[in-house]
Amino acid sequence: MSLSKEKSPQVLKQPASYKLPLIIVNLICGFIMLFPLLYAVSIAFMPSSELFNMDLNLLPHNPTLENFNAALSKMPLGRFILNSFMVSLAITGGQIISCSLAAFAFSFLDFQGKDVLFMLIMATMMIPGEATIISNYLTVSAWQWLESYKVLIVPYLTSAMGIFLFRQFYQSFPRSLYEAARMDGCSNLRFIITILLPLTKPAIGAMAVYTFINAWNMFMWPLLVTSSENMRTVQIGISMLDSVDSKSLTMMIAGVVLIILPSLSIFILGQKQLIKGMFSGAVKG
Numbered sequence: 001m002s003l004s005k006e007k008s009p010q011v012l013k014q015p016a017s018y019k020l021p022l023i024i025v026n027l028i029c030g031f032i033m034l035f036p037l038l039y040a041v042s043i044a045f046m047p048s049s050e051l052f053n054m055d056l057n058l059l060p061h062n063p064t065l066e067n068f069n070a071a072l073s074k075m076p077l078g079r080f081i082l083n084s085f086m087v088s089l090a091i092t093g094g095q096i097i098s099c100s101l102a103a104f105a106f107s108f109l110d111f112q113g114k115d116v117l118f119m120l121i122m123a124t125m126m127i128p129g130e131a132t133i134i135s136n137y138l139t140v141s142a143w144q145w146l147e148s149y150k151v152l153i154v155p156y157l158t159s160a161m162g163i164f165l166f167r168q169f170y171q172s173f174p175r176s177l178y179e180a181a182r183m184d185g186c187s188n189l190r191f192i193i194t195i196l197l198p199l200t201k202p203a204i205g206a207m208a209v210y211t212f213i214n215a216w217n218m219f220m221w222p223l224l225v226t227s228s229e230n231m232r233t234v235q236i237g238i239s240m241l242d243s244v245d246s247k248s249l250t251m252m253i254a255g256v257v258l259i260i261l262p263s264l265s266i267f268i269l270g271q272k273q274l275i276k277g278m279f280s281g282a283v284k285g
Contacts, residue, residue, distance in 0.1 A: 044068070044254040051250055067254035071241060074251070076229055077258060080237035083149075085262070087233060088215040090153045095211050096204055099162030104192055106163070107170035108178045118167075125160045130220070137224055151225045152233070156215065162207055169203040170196070209270035216263045234259040 039058065043051060044067055046060035071077060105111075106118050136155055145151040173196075181191045197204070219235040226232055232240075238259055241252045 040253050041257055043250055044257045046250055048248060048250050067248075067250045068258065070248065070251045071255035071258065075237050075240055075255075077234070077237055077255060079230065080232050080234045081259065081262070083152075083231060084216055084233040084235075084259075086149065087152045087218075088212050090149070091156045091215040092208050092211045094153065094157035095159055095162045096207055098158040099207065100166050100192065100197065100200070100204075102158070102163045103166030103170055104188070104196065106167050107173075108175065109188075121160050121163060125164075133220065133224065136221075140225060146225050147228060147231055149231075152218075152222060152231075155221070156218075159211070162211070165207055166200065166203055169200055173199070205270055209266060212266055213263050 042059055045063040045065070046057065047062060047064055047066070050057050050061060102121075106114060140146065140151050140155070145154075177195070178191060181195060186195075217235060218233065219239075222231075222233045223236050226236070238252070238255050241255050
């Protein structure tokens with residue numbers, strides 16, 4: 001007597017008529033969310049005479065680059081952008097190195113008080129930066145670090161969030177991988193450089209995008225520790241455009257567009273890597 005084969009359940013495919021309304025809704029929601037940014041770009045190319053009138057001009061009738069030229073001439077935005085790039089890149093590289101090394105120690109090494117130390121590091125995430133900014137300022141002032149790149153970079157060379165991100169990613173690796181490498185005579189540093197870091201590219205990409213954008217958008221600390229135009233960053237520079245002698249809304253918007261393009265470009269290019277890195281350590285396999 002032959003047994004009848006069980007039929008495998010079939011996956012019901014959604015008809016195209018069902019997906020079309022969802023696509024339309026997503027496009028409408030996306031346009032609503034991006035409308036302020038798109039309108040800001042439009043204002044940046046718009047003469048002041050077209051903005052301050054009774055007509056609702058969403059697009060410039062006579063596009064011009066005068067607003068960008070005025071923003072670059074009123075303030076040395078080029079110098080501010082260069083400073084922000086140098087500071088952001090240094091902070092990003094420093095946090096990737098320091099956080100990966102610390103996460104390696106918490107994941108693969110055994111030492112007394114490891115769990116307590118990790119809990120203390122995670123507890124620092126609950127302390128707002130404004131609560132320690134005065135004590136940090138007094139410290140770097142006593143060290144005579146003001147008006148320098150190191151005062152903008154050194155206090156942010158590590159982060160509890162980065163240590164947590166790398167540690168969660170390392171937890172998905174079998175400990176036998178580290179033990180086998182040690183049995184073959186591989187040192188800890190060589191294991192990190194040749195084995196661990198190549199396998200953690202998603203976490204490195206996510207950390208790089210997240211850290212760079214945060215460092216690019218820093219405002220309070222650079223404002224407190226720098227006063228000369230040679231050391232200002234873009235966020236401070238764009239606020240200086242709103243002065244009494246150079247007040248122009250179109251010029252300010254043009255400056256804002258200039259400074260958000262680098263961070264926006266990095267976010268768009270690293271979006272997949274950011275999402276992949278945030279979720280890759282959530283599932284162990």
